[in-house]
Amino acid sequence: MTRTERLGYGALIGVAAAGAALGVAEPVAALVGRGSSPVVAVGLAVIDAVPRPVKDFGIRTFGQHDKEALLAGVFVLLALFAVGVGVAALSRRWIGVGGVVVFGALGAVAALSRPAASVVSAVPSVLGTVAAVGVIVFLLRAVPRPAASAGVPAAAAGAARPAPRHRSRPRARLQDQPQDRASARDTPPVRRPGLDRRGFLAVTTSVVAASAALGGVGRFLTSLRDVGAERRGITLPAPADPAPALPAGADLKLPDLTPFLTPPRDFYRVDTALVVPQVSIDEYRLRIHGRVRHPLTLTYQDLLERDLIERVITLSCVSNEVGGDLAGTARWLGVRLKDLLDEAGPADDADQLLSTSVDGWTCGTPTAVVRDGRDAMLAVGMNGEPLPLQRGYPVRMLVPGLYGYVSATKWLVDLELTRFSDVAPYWVKRGWKREAPIKTFSRIDTPRPLANATAGRLAVAGVAWAQHRGVEKVEVRVDGGAWNAADLAAVPSVDTWRQWRWEWDADPGRHTLEVRATDRTGATQPEAREKPFPDGATGWHSVVVTVS
Known part of the structure; x- marks a missing residue:
């Protein structure tokens, strides 16, 4: 078997075994609940275990899609692990079985580590492991291998070497008699072990298809727990203490400006x-x-x-x-x-x-x-x-x-x-601080960073917040010059952000706009930028625009 064939057969075996593990585990997890899905449990364990800088990187890079990115990463790692296990199993079956058991054990331990877990939380991982071991053993027996020569054991067929050639013809020996040669010709050929390539692909495809079908059953069972319909059927009572209507002008409704109420x-x-x-x-x-x-x-x-x-x-x-x-x-x-x-x-x-x-x-x-x-x-x-x-x-x-x-x-x-x-x-x-009041913050929403604008009157606008203290003043400056007071929109209370706007007579060229806010205690947002850890970011927001 060539290296390419070994890699291909091993990859198919490993992926099929991993698919069987998940295909069996997910429907069971849907019935058991309690965070028992191996993929989800392992993903949550990763979230708990990775260092803070890694979490910060994930949020900065993927934003609100960090969870999808993590799950995709878990599946990629699982696929790579499965391929490695499958390839190794072609040489040593115990490596393949051991690799599957290790993966199953990780899923079980991760599920048992969740706060609401019980002993049954490990059941999906255990049953998935059993299914994967069965698939990997079965497919290892079905892998196509070179056929053995007639009269030669299969294990030695690939190792046979041609006899050295001699100048002189050896004398006839007893085993070289004609009747013995005829007997050798009558010996039936050794049956080729495993399936042929087409049969192996058919069997592997069937295993993957069955696993996918079981995964679909798992998704269906999970959907039965969906409380979306229940939510849509709820009618909330009227508040005894309603919020007052938003004051006129609370939302400036400018293009690219964040709306006051977030959908x-x-x-x-x-x-x-x-x-x-x-x-x-x-x-x-x-x-x-x-x-x-x-x-x-x-x-x-x-x-x-x-x-x-x-x-x-x-x-x-x-x-x-x-x-x-x-x-x-x-x-x-x-x-x-x-x-x-x-x-x-x-x-x-x-x-x-x-x-x-x-x-x-x-x-x-x-x-x-x-x-x-x-x-x-x-x-x-x-x-x-x-x-x-x-x-x-x-x-x-x-x-x-x-x-x-x-x-x-x-x-x-x-x-x-x-x-x-x-x-x-x-x-x-x-490591985050136990008390974390929200810091005074301001942001430029328009113009956007690296925007191109036309010279003349240009609206610079954004939002600022200092919840439970309120925003008293917002200032904008251009290219490190004098600060200019922005017009502030009305707000219903000190617990909301505040939109602001400043009219800029923009000259041609490349310019840097900066903003800072002052809350109602008189404290002004500091200039120095600090990262969010351990109790929130600080610093002036700036954007660079080109005016022509």
């Missing part, structure tokens, strides 16, 4: 969930417990029956770079969080509100901030509709003025009053 489909998403959790309102329970006098357990309907507040609030991600777009504004409907905590009665030393998502992600919020009078809430609605699935349906938490990693838990199922000294939440364990 749900455009709202940024940064979280650790590779697959959007499907939480049914029929099964939903929220626990409020820990260092409290009166623990509470609430259903979704319990929350809807309370007095709901409606507020327009801007959220921002701590991963947002200078000039980045990881921020958005929406009209939120929910239960005031302070009221729930007052009912539970936190202990005096319970300085942390630990919130937990259904997928086990944790977030720590200062209890004092939640109860200081700001509109912290457990949101059930966004822009007049139930929360979109990707935004945390059915219930999420938000606290104005704090970055999301310490305030904005999606798919919320647990609130525990505890102490910062006792529990470190997910991102704090990874």
Whole structure:
């Protein structure tokens, strides 16, 4: 067998075995639930294990598509691993079987490591491993091999060497007698081991097709858990305390300027969930417990029956770079969080509100901030509709003025009053600061970076935010010159971003525009650029434009 043939047969064997493993595991995972899919579990384990700089790189490079990129990377690595295992198995069967078992063990361990896991979470990986071992052993026996010569064992056929030629004819020996030569001619040829090439390809294709069909069954079973139809059937009650109408002029409606209210489909998403959790309102329970006098357990309907507040609030991600777009504004409907905590009665030393998502992600919020009078809430609605699935349906938490990693838990199922000294939440364990008020930020939306413009009057516009402090002033300068005050749009509260505009008499040439904002405490955005780690980026945003 040539090297090319070995690589081809090995690749087919490995990919077919990997396909069988996933084809069997995914339907079982759909039935078991609990994050038991091997691919998803391994992907989540990678998210938990990779160093912070790698996570930051993923967000910077892929933005809101970082999860798709990670899953694609997992599949690519799996395919390469499968090819390597298949090729190695042609020489040593135990290497192929061992490689499959190792991969299955990794999937099982990853599934068992998830917060909501139980023993059955390992079942999909185990059954997938059994299927893959069966496929790899079967296909190894079916691999086409060179046929053995008549009367020569198959194992030695490829190793036979021609006898050396002699000048003198050897004398006849007993085994060279005519009757023996006739007997050799009558010996039936040795049967060629394995299948021929066409048969092997047919069998391998059948295995891959069957695996794909099983994967389709898995996707169908997973779709049965989809709560999208349930969400569309919900009618939210009117708020007892509605948000006032947006003031006139809150949205300047300029081309390329970010709209004041962000459509749900455009709202940024940064979280650790590779697959959007499907939480049914029929099964939903929220626990409020820990260092409290009166623990509470609430259903979704319990929350809807309370007095709901409606507020327009801007959220921002701590991963947002200078000039980045990881921020958005929406009209939120929910239960005031302070009221729930007052009912539970936190202990005096319970300085942390630990919130937990259904997928086990944790977030720590200062209890004092939640109860200081700001509109912290457990949101059930966004822009007049139930929360979109990707935004945390059915219930999420938000606290104005704090970055999301310490305030904005999606798919919320647990609130525990505890102490910062006792529990470190997910991102704090990874070096981010435990208290993270949103920093003053400003951004130029128009003109775009490296834009070409026509000389004359040109609108420079963008957004600025300093949630729960409010933006007092925005200034723009050209080529390091004097600062110019921009006109500010109206805002409904200090908890939202603010659009701004400045009219520039643009001269021909290449120019650099810079912007800075000052909040209502009098603090001006610093010039020096700092990366998001460990508590948010700072620095003036700038764009370069060419005027002709």
